[in-house]
Amino acid sequence: MSSHTILADRHTIQEMQAYYQDYLISPVPYSQFRAKKPGVVITAYQSGKVLFQGSDIENEVAIWSSMSKEKSQVFLPPESEASTISTKCLIGSDEVGNGSYFGALTVCAVYLDPEHFSLVQQLGVKDSKLLSDSQIKHLAPKIKASIPYHLTTCPPAKYNQVNQKQNANAIKAILHNFTLNQLWQKLNSNQQKACEGILIDQFTPEKRYWEYVSDQPKNCPGPYYFHQKAENIHLAVACASIIARAAFLESLVSLGQPYGIKLLSGAGTAVDQQGRDLVQAHGPQVLNQVAKYHFANTKKILNHNKK
Template sequence: MNTVVIKVTPSVMKKMKETYNGNLVNKKVPYSEFTAKKSGTAITAYTSGKVMFQGDNAQREAALWGAELPKKKKHTGSSDSSAKSAKLPANFSQLSVVGSDEVGNGSYFGPVTVCAAYADKEHLSALKALGVKDSKALTDKQIRQLAEKIKELIPFQLLVVNPEKYNQIQPTYNAVRMKVALHNQAIGLLLDKLAPVTPEAILIDQFTPEGNYNKYVSLEKTKVNQKIYFTTKGEQYHLAVAAASIISRASFLDELDAASVELGLTVPSGAGHKSDEVAAKVLRKGGIELLGKYAKLHFANTEKAKKLVK
């Protein structure tokens, strides 16, 4: 069994927890942030920032978060299907690119928002001047202000799946398949808007191995598969992903605010104990039917909230 250990920053740890939300296991490990199991690989994230991957696919899973894959021996006639995700074209940050990112998948309350944004060469300097960068390095106020300016500057396509719709399709679409479908749809709709202009590349902020993405996208009626690249921390490689992330985040925050007004409660992001407490209040107010309009019911928070009500 392969074992790989990496060290990550708090922001990456947060994104990892969101990414593996659908794979979390109820296993108490001392000093751990979370434990998960995906495709036979056990993932244990510790409060120290270290993350351990164990299993046959440990190296490949760890590579999604910055670990280096062992170099393969070259042999004639081989074709590396992951080449595009392993290495971006030279001067990629200066190309005209469609970037896409999502927000809300790891939050119990609120929607899943996915945005695809097109940043062409002519607008890169303007986006940089606005202060567009990794949304995790921005305050909520800055994100909201930037989102409005970005939407006036470049073409984008935003999709919002509210919790009620999410709960309807979740039994058929697991968390990863749902994100694949949404990214594919957002990119496709944006490409339709841009036609006849075509981007030089498409960059998706990677949330699953490329092979897994291709497996799920093949199930969609209409699929975009040309010039697509995948990489984690995509916002560091092109401003299009950073812009998409900011628009997605702003929309997610707006939806949480709207839910707070409707419920008369402060609706939190994330999936911590605060979410359990608010969910319990919503259950007392209107039962599971009301909760299902604002929260993703398959999360463990639902059962925790029910226990608080009892």
């Protein structure tokens, strides 16, 4: 059996986990995920090391060795750029729900000029991860009433349909691109002229993003900036994350209503139990309507109900 190890950053490992979602198996200690395909087992450790083992590892190693080199060149923009764009008039976009088994995938884009910085700060805008659900639900309508935005909600049934041909990151890229285009069309000519760029909360290498949307219409002229934790760089992304999260939370309620429940967020053991209860009451087809079917949770839920 051959083996090979590469070093990968956190975002590459996240992309690998999404790429191998259908092949995930039980992790080993100190690993972030483990996947098994014919001829190869891939183990990604929390240290950043990714181990490939098996009789047919060359193709898999080639894919991610190349990606690691790309990441070192384009994934982390200079800190000076981050500080410069924080004061620009920008459109910022972010997505919510990609890590949750139940619920929609929501993407929001927000146009924010410096004249409105103080307004959104007074509202209490910051990274949505630092806000409670009740604060999110309170803030989102105020932001929506104050600044231009566009929200796109992709329900699980649609997500699962597209996922038959596109991986998770491709779906996110297409949704970001669509949402940005829709917002751009809402802006008046003065706002379009004032816009100094597009900032996307980065979930995939810039090169991959453009590959994913290569056949999609593009109305926003840019320039485009791709940053990790972009909600901490520009208030436009922070606003977008709040609106997107509020819509995601609403989807947990609306998608659960036909079954008399509120769906749970996340992908843990409580989610598995709720999934098993749903399948027992309504049949396995219910998962296609309320969940992202390619998650490993689906196999655990269905295998348990076979016992």
